[in-house]
Amino acid sequence: MTQVKNLPPNVKETDLTNLLKQMWQIRFFEEKVDEFFAKGMIHGTTHLAVGQEASAVGAIAVLEDRDKITSTHRGHGHCIAKGAEVNRMMAELFGRTTGYCKGKGGSMHIADVDKGNLGANGIVGGGFAIATGAALTSKMKNEGFVVLCFFGDGASNEGSFHEAINLASIWKLPVVFICENNQYGMSGPVKEMMNVEDVAKRAEAYGIPGAVVDGNNIFDVMNGVGQAVDRARNGEGPSIVEAKTYRWKGHSKSDAKKYRTREEEQEWRAKDPIRHLRDVMIAEGLLTEEAADEIKAAAKKEIEDSVEFSKASPMPTIDDLMEDIYA
């Protein structure tokens, strides 16, 4: 398998097992959320990234622990990949005090600043300049960390994309902008919303590298993001990496998906990124079928346990309402 030869040198075989597990955790987390949403047990709104697991896990896999990320409204996967506890994530969606935001943030606002996750964002394009600013800290304090900024194809049409990337490029900041191009911004297909095929091509306008990778192939993602991260860490400035992928589910709960066809959905489902990693590992002799099943089962159990944890967790009280507004 050629992909494995392309592996960034810092990824060990044992890590792959963990990456496979993370992808399953994301998948099961999302499906559980979908189910509970339908049953009215989780309220508000959530955006699921089923089918996009490889870009989240692959991109974060090449980071060091001290590195930071900014996430999006579709951020559960990024959060898990950056080391968040699924218990506290699920508890947040249940609005409990044990959740990452003490039940005040919900799906769109989960952050884990201690682990370098500077937060999900309900504002499309809200993360660009924040990532640039975090990278500025790294440079000014000479801290050596790199920032990975996740964004969608749709977000690249916001002014903040252009302004933040221009700034990061003239100041040569250590930030990698990773576009998870799942073909649509809500209902708007990429080809109707921009006149270039690849978001990565926009990098040219800022004098920085732009690369396109197969977002359903975790090795491809690790490779592309790995090079960009090395570059950033060496003081050579930002880049854009675009992972082509697909969200299997609707944009959010109330999406009739009238803007796309079943055939298209089936086509992409066949390119399941989890299946891909699993098959490669088995073919390379890194994993047995049984071991693969065990990883999957363990991930599933963790998500089931997170539901129990959440249900057993306390609700916030009125006394909590006015807390945490000011430092």
Added chain:
Amino acid sequence: MRELTYLEAVREAMSQEMRQNEDVFILGEDIGVYGGAFGVTRNMIEEFGPERIRNTPISEAAISGTAVGAALTGMRPILELQFSDFITIAMDNMVNQAAKIRYMYGGKGKVPMVLRTPAGSGTGAAAQHSQSLEAWMTHVPGLKVVQPSTAYDAKGLLKAAMDDDNPVIFYEHKLCYKTSSEVPEELYSIPLGKADIKREGKDVTIVATAIMVHKSLEAAEALEKEGISAEVIDPRTLVPLDTDTIIQSVKKTSRLVVVHEAVKRGGFGGEIASTIAESEAFDYLDAPIKRLGGKAVPIPYNPELEKSAIPSVNEIVAAVKETLNR
């Protein structure tokens, strides 16, 4: 008469207006086949096509500025923002361009555009999708600000907004979308700047906006059972504001409670209270004016906390009693 939901009333006003005025078109994110984030423009693309139901990229700054430019040159755009919170990204175009152009140019040109957008909490969408920022907009000369609470008002006020030659911010409350009332078939206009007395009463005046109109009416019913007669006034438009109707009512009842969902601090309630304090109605007051508004907190996700961040029916009842017991 037939009933329509608030959401349908907004859609009907736009459809009827678009049939009779070629210059009117809608632009916004996902308003085409998706039908808009809340379904307001559902099926409109089938009748009017993609030229007039213009799906835009996710680019609030560009969309709002485009609306200003199109309005200045002879079109009458309606801009749909998916959530009112995103007005922050359109702010420069609304505040520094749309609101100022006519005046700065010495009366040359006009900017007849409507920015429609769902506001308010109650859906669990949390801090970045639940705000009520209307007071910001009322502070800017050159903008008109509308906040309908019923389906009937929504249709008539939207017609007036579409006919207006100024930029109008038209706030739709998310929780009002599903409420319904009798709505005439034909297109009609409710003048901007005309408050509506939603319920007559003699002991206290409650001035309430958007979803708080419904809560205040509920409160008024509860109060009636205790022999207290509350008058509920919905200003419907904040700019222009119908001060007369409010002043007359306070002169009659001698008591005023103002209720809105937006954060009380810096909220529009302060404007209404001072209007009364500065008017002849001041001498008629038998109790201090009472303001009820949202707590000064970002809207939390947890449903119970979310509810407690904004005024409840019980709090309105209590506020009325407090003014009566002075």
